[in-house]
Amino acid sequence: MAEFIVKDEVRKGVTKNPGLAAGLVxxxxxxxxxxxxxASVxxxxxxxxxxxxxxxxxNPSLRGYEVIDSAKARLEAVCPGIVSCADIxxxxARDSVELAAGVGYDVPAGRRDGRISLASDTRTELPPPTFNVNQLTQLFAKKGLTQDEMVTLSGAHTIGRSHCTAFSSRLYNFSSTSSQDPSLEPSYAAQLKRQCPQGRTNPNLVVPMDPSSPAIADVGYYRNILTNHGLFTSDQTLLSNAKTASQVNQYARNSYLWADKFAxxxxxxxxxxVLTGNAGEIRTNCRVANG
Structure with missing residues (x-):
């Protein structure tokens, strides 16, 4: 029942705005x-x-909060205090992957909600789009994830969009010797410059992560990297290491392999x-810790 309610809210949200699938993942x-x-986020x-x-x-890039709020409100009405925001x-995320990729998987439940959320934590715990393959590998290892899993999860960039500010350093004033990142395919760079003009300060300018199929989770992400069409440094860097480049090649040729490993x-x-047992709480409202 709980998972059905969440799935119903995700389906309604993604039907109205297909980009929410990427946002929820x-x-x-x-x-x-x-x-x-x-659920500290x-x-x-x-x-x-x-x-x-x-x-x-x-902020302003993360989206999908209203889907979580709607699901939580419905769940509290039928089974108050049972389903955590973290589980929702x-x-x-699972339901979004299923809608975008047609891949379903079982999600273990039982997470509890934390009471602390600090903006300062994002500076050290989230990988910026400028990270190289070694930095990505180290950060994922800190979370108990392998390099193989890092490359696999990076495939989530097959859907969604990015604000121009996340990658504009690759287009303008890249280094003392090159105005744009030489690992960016020139015609793609020219296209991005048209979409993200230099000096334009509009924070809402966005481009699709995978222009060929922005709402469909597929291996286009890996094929893009092979042709130097990775949008972020952290995408294109996967070709700079023999082991990760081999994995990119493998996924680009085998969508079933990627989908299975991604799940x-x-x-x-x-x-x-995760918090379990007596740790944490089950929030009544996902936006505030219980009184």
């Missing part, structure tokens, strides 16, 4: 990498504390430092 990732999968800021959701890493986020990696990520 990203929300789960950003939640789990900070203090574990405890949902807590609102207070006069005395800036929460994760209002950090530059999450995990279920919603497994999502389940494992969803178990990072």
């Amino acid at each position: 990203r929300m789960h990732f950003h939640d789990c990498f900070i203090r574990g999968c405890d 949902l807590l609102d800021s207070t006069p005395s504390n800036t929460a994760e959701k209002d950090s530059p890493a999450n 986020v995990a279920f919603a 497994d990696a999502m389940v494992k990520m969803g178990q990072i430092s």
Whole structure:
């Protein structure tokens, strides 16, 4: 019943706005990498504390909060105090993957909600789009995830969008010797420059992560990397290491392999430092800790 309610709210949200599927997958990732999968990403800021959701890493780019709120309201009406916000986020990410990729998987339940959310944590716990393959590998290892799983989970960039500010350093004033990143295919760079003009300060300018199929989770992400069409440094860097490049090649040729391993990696990520037993709480409202 609980999972059906969440799935229904995700389906309604994604039907209205297909981009929410990517938003909900990203929300789960950003939640789990900070203090574990405890729904800390949902807590609102207070006069005395800036929460994760209002950090530059999450605001204005993170979306899908209204889907979680709607699911929580329905669940509290039928089974109050039973289903945690952390479980709702995990279920919603799974349902989003199913809608975008046609891949379903079982999500273990039983997470409890945390009471702490600090914007400052995002600076050290989330990988910025400028990370190289070694930095990514180290950060994922800190969370108990392998390099193989890092490459697999990076495939989530097959759906969704990015704000121009996340990659504009690759287009303009890249280094003292090159104005744009030489690892970016020139015609793709020219296209991105048209979409993200230099000096344009509009924070709402966005481009699709995978222009060929922005709402469908497929291996286009890996094929793009092979042709130097990776949007972020953290995407294109996967070709700079023999082992990760081999994996990119493998996934680009075999969508079933990626989908299968992606589901497994999502389940494992969803178990990072979870609160169980008497730890944490079951929030009544996902935006505020219980009084």
